[in-house]
Amino acid sequence: MNTNQNTTNNPQPAMAGQSCVVILGAGESGVGAARLAQQKGFDVFVSDFGIIADKYKAALEKLSVPFESGQHTEERILNATEVIKSPGIPATAPIIKKLVAKGIPVVSEIEFAKRYTNAKTVCITGSNGKSTTSLLTYHILKNAGLNVGLAGNIGKSFAAQVAEESFDWYVLEISSFMLDNMFAFKADISVLLNITPDHLDRYDYKLENYAASKMRIIQNQTANDAFIYCADDEETLKAMEGIELQAKTYPFSIFKAIEKGAYLENDTIHILTEPNKEFTMSISELALQGKHNIYNSMASGIVAKVLELRNETIRESMANFKNIEHRLEHVAKISGIDFINDSKATNVNSTWYALESMTTDVVLIMGGVDKGNDYNMLKDLVHSKVKAIVCLGKDNKRIHDAFEDDVEVIVNTFSAEEATQIAFHLAKRGDTVLLSPACASFDLFKNYEDRGNQFKAAVKEL
Structure with missing residues (x-):
């Protein structure tokens, strides 16, 4: 193709x-x-x-x-x-x-708006990490002095900004639903972070259909454009098979050295897009911690190097970045118990990343609208790190079925306040109460922000 x-x-x-x-x-x-x-x-x-x-x-x-x-x-x-x-x-x-x-013709807002701007675009998609990576990329570009806007699945709409602003660059967070109705649109720099099962109810419950939607991020790209992708992501590599790539490619990996792209070696990120122009940074200096955030930082760093931004600016921006609300957000420490709001984790893979980054015993608050979730990938982490699960949703049967052999306590709750209070009683000093639902929020809440805000309010009432 x-x-x-x-x-x-x-x-x-x-x-x-x-x-x-x-x-x-x-x-x-x-x-x-x-x-x-x-x-x-x-x-x-x-x-x-x-x-x-x-x-x-x-x-x-x-x-x-x-x-x-x-x-x-x-x-x-x-x-x-x-x-x-x-x-x-x-x-x-x-x-x-x-x-x-x-x-x-039925098109997306992104497709329509792009017709009316000559601005260049950095388009970021993936099942997980796209909001964080979009915000970090925007932060780096803005700090470097570029005239840049942030839009797409985040912030103010792209079309409104095209109508009212005159940016030279846009960082666009792009979902698969947007990509499905984008046709003539072309990204100058496209980023595909990962492909994991998500929204399969919209894709006939076939991962290959969802993956094909994600691959539309590279449509219409030419040899003058760039495609940045994770070389460690099996579904991405599978989706790329048989595709004739036009753009320059920049893979990133934490397991193997990459000649042109980014890789991790001895806890140091190496980014090289041009000969003799390497960027290096210790992962201990990154504002974003955890394995998944090494990937996010690599992707943003490659964008910055493709744009030939100064290493000092990239390093400074990656060190002082503040992450998005509702994504592994520390809410409070009460009686020696940490409360973390990860309400934006609306799929299993996001919850996997959250649990993977935990260093204490966890009381996990999860549940909501199940989008065809496969909980098997969480079982090892739940078994080793989670002491109790507090279900927050109208129908929790699949969570009980999935984890009844891995944790001793699984409790049903039907409000953020009830879930928070029960989790607090189940936790002890040194533990973490983690809201990372792995599900959509629409059964009990307006959206994931409402769920996260109600959780934070409940924590403050303890």
Whole structure:
């Protein structure tokens, strides 16, 4: 397969002044897309099958963009010239099926926004670590004096920034759901951190379908572009088989020396993208600790070296970076017990990374909406590090089934406050209470942020 030729049907973009752009979903990306589409002269209509949050309603009203909430008026939507879809809406949704049947192009906000900027992009995807790596990469580029924005799956929408800002570079965190509706888009620098089972309910429960979606990060890249990937990740290597790569490649590994890319040797990261221009840094100096964060730091470091940033700037930025909220966030130490908020761990692999970085006995709070999880990969770590599991979710049967032979205590709870109090009583001085759910949050919470914030509030009430 030649990655210059995207095998998915490439929709023709709508032209301003003669067409209606319909936006499905009125969250951050949808409202940003409405702002940009209106600015570019399109007739715009926004439709959200759910209830639109007040702040987004107010933003649409300020723009005088017509919208509907709690319904889809099919007649109006199916007359669109082009549809910009929220990443959260699956291809199986009835309205999407009808649009596809009519041949109406359905694209992501990222695809739409890129048409209207000449800025270069660093696009970061992966099942785990993409938020942290995106933030670290942005931190390094900003510290180096680049005129850079941060968007995608994080922060303010890409489309809104294209409408309102004039950045030379963007660091974009890109999910598989976004990639599914990106066609002509091209990353100047693409980063694929890893591929592990996640969101398989959206991909017919087939890992190869999900992996193929992740590989779209390299579509349309040329010999002038860069592709950065983990040479230790088996699923990434498998997904790359048979693909004719156009971009320059920069692998990274913690197990073997890499000639052009990054590797770990004697607890020191080595990054080399050009002959005689090596960057080295001891992992003890990194702000981000833990094996998974060595990978994240390597990926960001390669981006910086590809852009020929100064070693001093890279080193300083990697040493003083502060990580994202809800990702292995230290909340408090109470009665000698550490409380860690890792609510952003919405899949099994993220929880594996969290447990792998723990150096004490753990009381693990986990559970929520199970996305087809395979808990087998956690069993060894749970057996060796976890003294009790506190389930936080409406249906905890699969967690009980998976770990009943590995821990003595598994308790069911149905609120962050209850889970926190029980975990506190199960822990003793020197232990860690770790919220790392391995599941989505929508059964009991608005989102992972709400879950993390409720946990932090409950810890402070102890």
